[in-house]
Amino acid sequence: MIRCAAWALAFSAFALFSVRQVRSEVTVIDLSRDFQVGNLENPGAKFIEESIVSEIPQTRRLLVLERGKIVADYSRQDVDPDEVFILWSAQKSIDSLLFGLAIDFGNLTLDETLGDVFPDEALWVDDADAEYKKSVTMFELLTMTSGLVANYKSVDCCYDKETTTNPDYCPECGDEPGKDLKEAISFLTPDATRGEWNYVDSTILYSYIITARTGMSPRELMASTVFPALGINNDEIGWRTNSDGMDVVTWGMYLNAHQMAKFGQLILQNGLSALDREIISPGYITDCTSKQVEIDGDGYYGVWWYGFWWYTYSGQTVGNKEVGDYFCAIGAQSQYICVHPELERVLVRQSDCEWWGCDGDVDPERIDVVLFEASTSFGNEESTTTTATTSRAVTEITTAGESTNATATTITTVTISTSSKKMAAISIETTLSVIGSSEVGTKLCFCRVHLLPLC
DSSP states (O other): EEEESSSHHHHHSSEEEEEEESSSSEOOTTTTSSSSSSSOOOOHHHIIIIIIIIHOOOEEEEEEEEETTTEEEOOOOTTTOOOOEEOOOGGGHHHHHHHHHHTTSOOOOOTTBBHOOOGGGGGGGOOOOHHHHOOHHHHHHTOOSOOOOOOOOOGGGGGGGGGGTTSSSSGGGGGGSSEEEEEEEEEEEEESOTTTTOOOOOOOOHHHHHHHHHOHHHHHHHHHHHHTTTTTGGGGGGEBBOOTOOOOOOTOOOOHHHHHHHHHHHHHEEEEEEEEEEEEEEEEEHHHHHHEEESSSSSSSOEEESSOOOEEEEEEETTTEEEEEEEEEEETTTTEEEETTTEEEEEEEEOOOOOTBBBBOOOOOHHHHGGGSSOOOOOOOOOOOEEEEEEEEEEEETTTTTEEEHHHHHHHHEEEEEEEEEEEEEEEEEEEEEESSSSSSEEEOOOSSSSSSOO
């Protein structure tokens, strides 16, 4: 990878490069560090305190980031701000990153089937729907269009209040989605229409897919890749397991609000955990949050779609307020992580509502989404710290009359100060990272940055 300053800016201006931008610019921060905290005495933060929390007393934590900085941070008086809390199905969106890692590493493809991943016929013996299940693709699982539904046996203590804060409470809860791989397969039955969205609320099958193809359990894979890049200590989170020792995906993870926000910001940063560190490929992030399949019926505020375990909202309005396009990870009892790319805002909620909803039949998302309305100000219009923007581009490199297509990432860091409301650029640094093979003048070292630079 080439690191340089003015040379890279000048070099990219030559006719050797023809750039077509395919990704909008966003602020990039180093997610391995704690979030910076802005001025919390702002209109948006006050709106949360005076309107949202008073209407939804079950709100435990409500956190808003804008351009990577905390601009609202509410914690109920009886709640430890650093306490981990169960994500329920909001975890599914985080789980989607496991598949992205496996795909980026070349261990899995979207068109592979369950039969490809689990070729051992002993797993399929006595399963009347074996051939159907074997034909289900990874794409169908990630978009919930496989026609499979979850028919597991409920464990009563899974739904006790203590379950939400104590990962060790009710250990038998981990077996609810399947105590082993064979049972996990048997719990899924083809009772819905294939090709249409149908929600699969609980299954541990995805964990076994990741382990089969990467050689690591979901937690091991996260702990060796994503957690360090996000500054998350693996020993400080909670993650339920079944009797087989397998991590429960789809709902068994426990995080605190800041840890949840790290994942939202990672998605907003297109898979970059820092300026020079790509954890998940931007193409996969785009697939996760794109409109893969329409969800039947109208959403809360308009049409809603499903990506790869992410809910995507398009053209949303609340009353006469425009809130635009955004996407969310949503879990039971009103846990969610929502990301608004245009406003560069990340919203995190932890709640202890009942299963059927909050008091007074209030829907927190209907209220919280007002925080995505452009006129809702969090007073973060001026930056006094280093701001970084990243833009993804497909670049055509021409050498010796030949051209080759490569994906390039151009990252620009601009350090600014806001003395007397005047912005002065102090330094500009550009990093050009190219994936491909070519020579332009001198030999370039081409690499793809995942966990560590390869060159």
